[in-house]
Amino acid sequence: MLAHLINGISLGSIYAIIALGYTMVYGIAKMLNFAHGDVIMVGGYVSFCFMSYMNVPAPIAVLLAMAICTVLGITIERLAYKPLRSATSLAVLITAIGMSYFLQNSALIIWGANPKAYPNIFKDIEAFEMVGGARVSPVAVVAITANLVIMIILTLFTSRTKMGKAMRAVSEDKGAATLMGINVNFTISMTFAIGSGLAAIAGVLLCTAYPTLMPTTGSMPGIKAFTAAVFGGIGSIPGAMIGGILLGVIEILARAYISSELADAIVFGVLIVVLIFRPTGLLGKQIHEKV
Amino acid sequence: MSTVLKVENLHVYYGSIHAIKGVSFEVGEGEIVTLIGANGAGKSTTLNTVGGLLKPREGSVEFEGKSILGVAPHKVVNQGMALCPEGRRVFAQLSVRENLEMGAYTRPVSEIAETLEIVYEHFPRLKERQTQMAGTLSGGEQQMLAMGRALMSKPRLMMLDEPSMGLAPILVDQIFEIIKALNKKGTTILLVEQNAQMALSIADRAYVLETGRIVNSGTGKDLLNDDSVKKAYLGG
Structure with a gap:
């Protein structure tokens, strides 16, 4: 039981890191970036290439993957989404779905359809023995720690720094933010940069935990992380973390105790129930403004 | 008195709707100038264009002698003017x-x-x-x-869009007292108001906007006593 719980929290932490990307972009640009899951896949492939083909040490490969995904995220936003800033949200949504397929098929051309075996970056580290005999894999420890560190840094960033406060201002009212002298386009670019950098980290963790890398590797975790973001209350940073972890735990427990075929159905079923009772998600904002 | 803001022959469109049809006005240093008019007359559109949020199709907006039309919207505040939006x-x-x-x-x-x-x-x-x-x-x-x-x-020029909107009369008085105090300390004020009575009573000069055009102008006092203004905006 304990082992399942820890596995669940670990998988949930990866979902949470992905969900943060969804939630920040939604919060600030007010769009669902469905290509976000595929940036994870790119992060996976890029780090894979550095480690397997060029023998780059894992930590440096991760940093390089983050840098490349950051640039990719900014580029996607600049080329595909920015021209649609004043278009209907439906047009942006469809563009995002198109971008998702574009990335998947580009990966198919570059890396082929055969799955790649992702190297175990923690192969020299033994699994930890817990009280009660449960074993915890190093990737679980790293995923949980990384998630906590990222959460704390992002919370401090948005509440303490000038740039972070400006992001919150832009998320509320782009026109008023412009009047303050905030460069809205630059702020949105920064959001994509942060989200995509995090996606690279998530990609490495995901591929280490589930070491089969394919062009579609990012799409299912992407959709689940999106679900986690909605579950926790889209736009909310702590919501993304809570939603991600709950989703991971529910998924692993359902897989272990109910049925591995039904696990995904149960995950999405829980989402539906939660949304019936709390349409804005667990920590979603229901603001009643005074007039 | 030097001119702080000079707007000339401004034309603004929302899509194909011609909202501002050749508006020109000036604000001098240290003045309180008000634009009054009914709902939909184009007061906020004018102000938002001066503040950089909207781009005019024609005309010029000069702040302290420099055109602000080529300036990126988020850099307008750097020039020394601030807009307090509707x-x-x-x-x-x-x-x-x-x-x-x-x-x-x-x-x-x-x-x-x-x-x-x-x-x-x-x-x-x-x-x-x-x-x-x-x-x-x-x-x-x-x-x-x-x-x-x-x-x-x-800001050296502060633009206020309907500061009295939705406020209780006692608060309206307070807000206008503050506007006067700010002006005394040297801030030039451009004020857009539906509450014409209040606006005209503190303004040095005023312009009356009607369906995108300036139809009348003068000192605040003159317009307070102007028959057509009285009839249209001051309840007789």
């Missing part, structure tokens, strides 16, 4: 203090504390509530916050 538009989920900090976004952090004190002097209520979320403030307090936030950029 409906206040405070950042509801930022604290009062954070809202004020956003107002000083383009200024060095080291100068913020001093300006903050000046703003708190004008609006002691904001100091009491500095850690509160702006969305929880009353309408009057939000208006004060919106004005304080605009002041944080230390």
Whole structure:
């Protein structure tokens, strides 16, 4: 039981890191970036290439993957989404779905359809023995720690720094933010940069935990992380973390105790129930403004 | 008296709708100038164009002798003018203090504390509530916050869009007292109001807008006694 719980929290932490990307972009640009899951896949492939083909040490490969995904995220936003800033949200949504397929098929051309075996970056580290005999894999420890560190840094960033406060201002009212002298386009670019950098980290963790890398590797975790973001209350940073972890735990427990075929159905079923009772998600904002 | 703001032959469109049809006016240094007119006359459109949020199709806007039409919208505040927008538009989920900090976004952090004190002097209520979320403030307090936030950029020209909207009469008086006090301390004011009575009583000069055109202008006093203005805007 304990082992399942820890596995669940670990998988949930990866979902949470992905969900943060969804939630920040939604919060600030007010769009669902469905290509976000595929940036994870790119992060996976890029780090894979550095480690397997060029023998780059894992930590440096991760940093390089983050840098490349950051640039990719900014580029996607600049080329595909920015021209649609004043278009209907439906047009942006469809563009995002198109971008998702574009990335998947580009990966198919570059890396082929055969799955790649992702190297175990923690192969020299033994699994930890817990009280009660449960074993915890190093990737679980790293995923949980990384998630906590990222959460704390992002919370401090948005509440303490000038740039972070400006992001919150832009998320509320782009026109008023412009009047303050905030460069809205630059702020949105920064959001994509942060989200995509995090996606690279998530990609490495995901591929280490589930070491089969394919062009579609990012799409299912992407959709689940999106679900986690909605579950926790889209736009909310702590919501993304809570939603991600709950989703991971529910998924692993359902897989272990109910049925591995039904696990995904149960995950999405829980989402539906939660949304019936709390349409804005667990920590979603229901603001009643005074007039 | 030198001219701070000079707007000439301004034409603004929303899509194919011709909202502003050749508006020209001037604001001199140290003046309070008001644009009055009914709903939909184009007052806010004019102000938003001057503030850089809308681009005109024709005409010129000069601030202190320099055209601001080529300036990126987020850099207009750098030129020395601030717009306090219609409906206040405070950042509801930022604290009062954070809202004020956003107002000083383009200024060095080291100068913020001093300006903050000046703003708190004008609006002691904001100091009491500095850690509160702006969305929880009353309408009057939000208006004060919106004005304080605009002041944080230390503007030489402050543009106010309907500061009295939705406020109780006693608060309207207070807000207008503050506008007068700001003006006395040297800030030039361009005021857009539906409350023509109030606006004209504090304005040095005024322009009357009707369906995108200026139809009348004069000193505040003259227009208060003008028959057509009385009839249309002052309830007889």
